[in-house]
Amino acid sequence: MTDGLREAADVRPCRSLLSVPAGSPALFEKAARSKADAVILDLEDSVAPDSKAEARASVIAGLRDVDWGDRIVCLRINACDTPFMYRDLIDTIEQGGDRLDAIMIPKVNSPAEVAVADMLASQVEAAVGRQRPLGLEVLIETAAGLAAVDAIAAASPRIQALHLGLGDFAASLGARTTVIGGQSSDYGVLSEATDDNRARAFHPGDIWHYALARLLVAARALGLRAIDGPYADFRDVEGITSLARRSAAMGFDGKWAIHPSQIDPINRCFTPTEAETSRARAILEAMEAARRDGRAAVTLDGRMIDIASIKQAVALIGKVDRISSKEK
Ligand code: COA
Ligand code: MG
Numbered sequence: 001m002t003d004g005l006r007e008a009a010d011v012r013p014c015r016s017l018l019s020v021p022a023g024s025p026a027l028f029e030k031a032a033r034s035k036a037d038a039v040i041l042d043l044e045d046s047v048a049p050d051s052k053a054e055a056r057a058s059v060i061a062g063l064r065d066v067d068w069g070d071r072i073v074c075l076r077i078n079a080c081d082t083p084f085m086y087r088d089l090i091d092t093i094e095q096g097g098d099r100l101d102a103i104m105i106p107k108v109n110s111p112a113e114v115a116v117a118d119m120l121a122s123q124v125e126a127a128v129g130r131q132r133p134l135g136l137e138v139l140i141e142t143a144a145g146l147a148a149v150d151a152i153a154a155a156s157p158r159i160q161a162l163h164l165g166l167g168d169f170a171a172s173l174g175a176r177t178t179v180i181g182g183q184s185s186d187y188g189v190l191s192e193a194t195d196d197n198r199a200r201a202f203h204p205g206d207i208w209h210y211a212l213a214r215l216l217v218a219a220r221a222l223g224l225r226a227i228d229g230p231y232a233d234f235r236d237v238e239g240i241t242s243l244a245r246r247s248a249a250m251g252f253d254g255k256w257a258i259h260p261s262q263i264d265p266i267n268r269c270f271t272p273t274e275a276e277t278s279r280a281r282a283i284l285e286a287m288e289a290a291r292r293d294g295r296a297a298v299t300l301d302g303r304m305i306d307i308a309s310i311k312q313a314v315a316l317i318g319k320v321d322r323i324s325s326k327e328k
Contacts, residue, residue: 004315006223010101010135010160012072013037013323014225015254015270016263019076021046022055028062036263037254037326038072043088044079044106052084056091063096070326072101074137079107080116089117093124093134102135102160107168109144111155118156133158140215141165141229142172149218161225163256164215166208167232175207181231181243183207206246216251225253234259244269277320280313287313 005011018036020027022043031039041062047055059075075096077088089103105117114136121134136158140146146169153162167180177184188204206212212228219226228247231240240262244255248269255270257263272280282300287310290298297306 004220004223005225008157009223009225010072011322012070013254013319013326014072014161014227015323016257016266017072017074017227017254018257018260018263019046019230022059022062023047023051025058025062028058028066030260032066032068032071034260034263035267036071036257037267038074039068040074040076040104040256042076043084044076052078052088056088059092060095063092063099068099073099074102074104075100076104076106076139077117080105080113081107085117086120089120090124093121093130094128098130098132100134102137104137104139104163106139106165107141107145108138108152109142110148111151114138114152114155114159118158121158135160137161137163137227139163139165139229141168143169144172146211146214149215150221153218153222153224159222159224161227161253162215162219163227163229164208164211165229166211167230169211177207179231179233181229182233182239212247212250212252220251226251228252228255230256230258231262232258234261237261237265241265241269271323272316272320276316280316280320283309283313284317 014037016036017038017040018031018034019040019042020031022041023046041059043052043055043059063073075092078084092100103117103121105113108114117136125133136156137160138152140149140152140162141164145152149162153159170177175184176186184207187207188202190200190202193200216226228243231243233239244266247255253270255266257266283305286298286300286305290296297304
């Protein structure tokens with residue numbers, strides 16, 4: 001594994017992923033010139049059922065004609081229970097050329113759905129002589145999908161990333177949130193009532209904590225990327241910043257953007273700070289000195305560090321190096 005990612009992983013930075021409706025090809029060039037690390041061309045829920053064929057043709061033209069630079073280009077196809085999925089895969093792989101990096105399968109409920117996409121992609125790739133196998137990205141956004149996430153994540157060696165889609169997930173759970181990817185002001189608890197009637201503080205929680213942690217563990221157990229989905233209130237910069245910072249703190253690699261205004265805040269939150277980077281370098285130096293002295297646990301800035309600290313520091317510096325080599 002490299003920096004916790006498995007050998008077959010795409011190691012390009014993937015902090016911000018800009019979703020672009022495939023029915024709006026005028027946005028493709030804007031997305032290709034943005035600072036997003038990845039672009040998700042969307043054939044699914046941002047395209048009306050009657051416009052799927054036209055959007056598919058736009059994706060094929062966009063994959064061939066637009067200069068996407070070195071960013072990750074991903075195509076969100078329609079889900080396996082729709083009449084569109086097979087043609088999304090076949091037509092785009094047959095006619096879209098080699099630039100596409102990965103196919104995203106939405107609303108995955110079982111490993112069988114991943115197997116179907118893998119098998120179909122293998123057949124079309126062989127037929128057109130595609131040299132570089134497409135990656136698969138899995139969008140978990142139902143209760144069934146999250147319950148089966150370990151088996152889903154292991155269903156194909158093509159899988160690069162797990163994504164959590166909170167709009168559909170909220171609907172699947174019956175959660176009473178109103179903004180896609182947002183919180184609920186009802187989610188929290190009052191401190192206990194006391195006999196002397198002390199003031200009771202409200203403690204807000206993160207309504208998505210369990211789902212995020214569950215998906216993150218499943219992804220990391222297999223060396224996959226973990227990606228947090230969209231937040232629909234694109235005017236709320238403070239909101240996207242707090243959500244992205246939360247996911248970055250947990251260990252996520254990146255977050256979707258649905259509007260260009262969300263890219264900078266997301267990139268910032270998922271880029272380690274100078275202070276974190278210097279500390280990671282200091283940890284590696286201190287641990288190297290400790291190794292020479294035959295010690296495994298030492299003190300740095302008044303705190304204990306040990307061999308576990310090396311792993312965290314190496315992963316962080318790997319991330320910083322990948323980001324800075326992209327931004328050169
Ligand atoms: N990708 C690339 N460019 C985008 C963009 C996107 N997703 N969203 C907006 N832009 C561009 C606009 O074209 C506009 O460009 P201009 O200044 O050259 O005219 C600029 O960014 C500002 O856009 P704005 O006017 O604020 O927004 P809008 O009303 O045009 O669009 C949305 C708002 C929500 C409809 C649009 O952002 C969008 O379609 N987002 C993606 C939706 C999606 O993918 N959903 C599925 C996944 S959840
Ligand atoms: Mg969805």
